Structure formats: C-alpha cells, structure tokens
Amino acid sequence: MWLRIFVGFTIVALISPILVVIPMSFSSASFFEYPIPGYSLKWYINFFNNQEWVVGLLRSLTIAIFTAILSTILGVMASLAVTRLNFWGKKLFMSLMVAPMIIPVIITGVALYHSFAPLNLTNSFLGLILAHSVLALPIVFVTVTASLKGMDRNLEWAAMGLGSTPIGAFFKVTLPLIRPGVLSGALFAFIISFDEVVVTIFLGGPNTKTLPIAMWENLRIQVDPTMAAVSSILIVITIVLFLSQELVAVRKARLKKKYSDN
C-alpha cells in the first residue's frame, strides 16, 4: 500500500512538469501564464505556418530516421560479433562501444567538431547522421546484445544443420527472434537523434537547423507559447512511437493465442 503511494507520487512528480506544457499550448494568452485565460489553437497554427519550424521538424525526422537505420545496422553487427565470436580485445571493444553513453556529450561534441570540420562534415545532413549515430550506437548495442544473449544458440546450429547458410539462418531465425530488442534499440536511437541538442549545436549550421535547435534559438530570443505547442507535438510523437511498439507486441500475442485455440 505505502509502496504504491510512493511510486504514484514519484511518477506524478516526474511527469507532471512535462505535461503542464500541454494545456499551456492551447492557451490564448501571448505569454506563459496561469490560470489560462482562454483556449485557442493559434500557437499550433503559428507553428505550421512558420517555415522555420516546419522545415526544422522535417529535418529532425529525416536525420532521426537515418540515424535509427544506421545505428541499428551497426549495433546489431557489433552485438553479433560480441556474442558469437571470441577475439582479442573483446572487453576493450565492448567498453568502447558504450563509451559515447558515458563520456559527457559536450566532449563528444567538441571532439566530433574537430574531426568532422576538416572533412567538410559540418553543416551537413551526413555529418549529423554520423554524429547522432555515435550517440545512439551504445543503446542499440546494449539492447541487442541483451536479446542475443537470451537467445538459444542451438537454434542457429539447427538452422545450419537443416541446410541454411549462416546468413540465411540470421535473417530467418536469429533476426525474427531478437526483433523486439532490435526494434526498441532503433526506437531509442530515433529518439536520441530526434531531441539531440548539444552535438548538433557544434556540428550544425544554417542548412541543418533541426527542431530542437530551432527551439533553443527561439528560447533565447523570445518566449511565446509556440514553444509549448512544439513541445506538445514532440511529447505526442514520442508517446505514439512507444505505444505502437507495445501494440505490435500485444497484437502478436493475441494472434498466437487465436491459432492455438483452433
């Protein structure tokens, strides 16, 4: 009983400050103020009418999608190497794989700026995708490695014994079984890239002003409830992504059950 109350309190304390922006975004006032004097959609209209916001959103989505794809492919390959092979320096390799998660982001930002600038990768989509992938790789690596460790290795042997090539066995047997891990890794990678600010400030330029950067600049110059509208949109996107992942899992379980009842 006390445990429940405590947990409930914690959740409310953590989430309520975030959720406050949602009613605020529907305010008719020109400043952040409580109580809300009236309701209006004008900040959402303002958002979609402003070229800078919309372009920023599209850029963020594009970069996040490519980051998710790239870091997932690399992360899965790294996880396979770590769980399936024994090689010299494996422990070191694993620490290096998760290093971007531990090193302060601002250091990563400075370092990436110094190494990307001579290669003309600043102020470019490719540069941001690569940089975000560096940040997203550890989380993909960790989730996929966990799924691979939980998988029965005999299944791969069995597939090969039945006549499958190792690559065939990976796509037909291993990948379907670790798919939940891979999907959640990809989802986290997407979200890490989607709201990345620090590294993007270092590497970005006028061509690559993503939504979080646009928000950052907006905050510094003027504060109007458009910010609240943008934040609400971001929150909704995040929630929808995570819920859809859950729904897929639930539907699959139900389908399986239906078969077994026949």
Next chain:
Amino acid sequence: MVLGNSLSIVNASKYYKKFKAVDDVNLTVNQGEFLTILGPSGSGKTSLLKLIAGFEQLSNGSIILNDEDISKQKPYERQIGMLFQNYALFPHMTVFDNIAYPLRLRKTPKDEIKQKVESILKLVHLEQYGYRYPEQLSGGQQQRVALARAIVFNPPLLLLDEPLGALDKQLRKQMQLEIKHIQKQVGITTVSVTHDQEEALTMSDKICIMNHGRIEQIDTPENIYKHPKNRFVAEFIGEINLIKGSVVNVSEENVKVKFHDSLIADIERKKDSVKEMKDQSILIALRPENIQVAREQSHFQNTIRAQIIEIIYVGEAVNIKTVTETGEEITAKIPAHISDLPGRGKDILLGWNPKDASLIHDGTPLHYY
C-alpha cells in the same frame, strides 16, 4: 522411403590446443543402423557428434558419408538431420513451418512441401498440430516435431544429441521406443550420443563406448553387457563384480582361474576375449543377476563363501551385498520372491555358471571423472 547410407570415421582426431577431445577414432555405421555413442562427460562423445555434423572441424582424419569425404564441408552442405537435446524448434514458426523449413531451403515446390509435411506429421502422430506453435506443445510432442523436421528432407544420416535428456523418466521410456520405431520404419542411418546407458541399451543396434576421446568398445548392446572388453566398459555399463585372480590353465573351452589364494573357478572361453595366458593376473567379471545364493550346498560349478552385510529391496529384486573372507565385496541380485534368505551377518554360498562370467585384463584403472 528414405534409405540411409553408411558412415565411416577414419583416424579422426580433434585437438583443442594440447587437449585431445577425440583421439584417433575409427568407426563404421552400416546403412540403416542405429549406433549410440555412450560415455561419461568429457569422453569426447559430443565433440565427435559435432565433428560429424560439421559444427567443428577435424584436426586429423576424415569422415566419409556415402563414399564421399565430407570432413571439409560446411554444416549446411552436409545434408545431415540433427535432433538437439532442447529440441531447437524455431519458436516464431508454427509446427508446419518448422518442418517445412529444410524443404523451403531446398526450393521444394509448394504442394510437395505440403504433402511431405503432412505425411511426416502423420508418421509422428501429430496430424492435428500443424498450426500450433512449439511452446503450445508438450515436451514429447516437441521432440517428435524436431524429429520430423530432422528427417523430412531425406538426409542420409540422422544425429541425435542427448535426444531424451530433457524429458521425465516415464516419457523418456515411451519416446525411446517411438524414436526407434520411426528410425526403423524410415530406415535412416542414425548416430546418437547419450550418457544414459539404459537408453543406449534399449535403442541401439550397436553401442560405442568412449572414454578420454578414445573408443573402448564397439559392439551390440548384448555383447557389451555380457562381454565387456575391459574394466572401464565393465564398470560403466550396469552393475558388475570384479574378482581378482590369476590364470592357472587354459584349455579349448575353459579357463581355470585361481582366486582368493586357493579357490579355482572355471570360466568359459569366449571367441574374442582377452588372450589368456598362464599366471597372468586377471579379473573375473560377474553380473549380480548371474550369481545364485544357497545356504549350504550349491549345484553351481563355481562357488565362494561370503558373509551378508546388507540386503536391499529394489522392487522386482533383492540386492544382497556380501563380503568374502579376503575382504572383497560381491553383490548378488536375486528375484524378490525367494523368501527364505538368511539375515544380515549370516554366511552364504555364492555360485555361478562358467558361461556367465567373463575375463578382463586387470590394470586398466577406473578413472573417468
């Protein structure tokens, strides 16, 4: 119906650094035969199976299947059906898709797949279960699906890795017979690996006993049990009494062995048993069930007097533990319905027939841990 093909393993060795997992093994499995490799853990039996399947590469020697050297081939080129201990059914596929998997890899036409899968499901008595997922089946059913998947593509050879290890005792007995019947019906050459001697005795046409990477004996279950070739085999399979003695006389049919200083036993000479020589020290190997007990006089040719130290009731039989004057322990197993047994501490006469004992060399110590 599938016809299996003969398998030969020639001078096969596998080294892990300096450790010899498989040490110069030679064996042949004839077409349609069921061979069980039996041994304690670390005897190299699983390594040998992995070598045949292609999951490990030989250090030396060759593996010949159907007149073709397959030792350099990758597992997926070898066309060998394999049954794993934990079934290794693909959990994300239905029973039908699991069994169809090897057929699809071989680009079998769709209607042929359907027909083949359905007929093999019939063979393993699971016609109704094609659309279930493995997790919805019992252990025995999963095992049968795994067996169906391993033989549906007509492989020349079937490998079983501790096939019944995960099942409970009752089910294991049932599955032993079922797998054996299916194997005979399909006629597929089969190599099984187990540490369960009862399973080996029940299922096999031939048993190969391994220890320290080497083959100790290959023979029919009956011959392995009745005429173990050496001390390791004798002690590994079933219960056995080993009595120290030395050869005093060798004739055409019998060997006379002196034991306990003064007693003489007649032992029938077997065709391919050890080369007995006069004065050679030797062990008389005697199964407990071949020993009869009597109070005063025994009509058996070979007898020895001993004191009862323990009587253990095991259901259908009674194990009588005795100790001889020279301190050797001998166990006799007699049917439980014999009731007039003397009690603990009493003297008794143990007797056996010349043909029921075998002779093995002394000196191979028992160490297989």
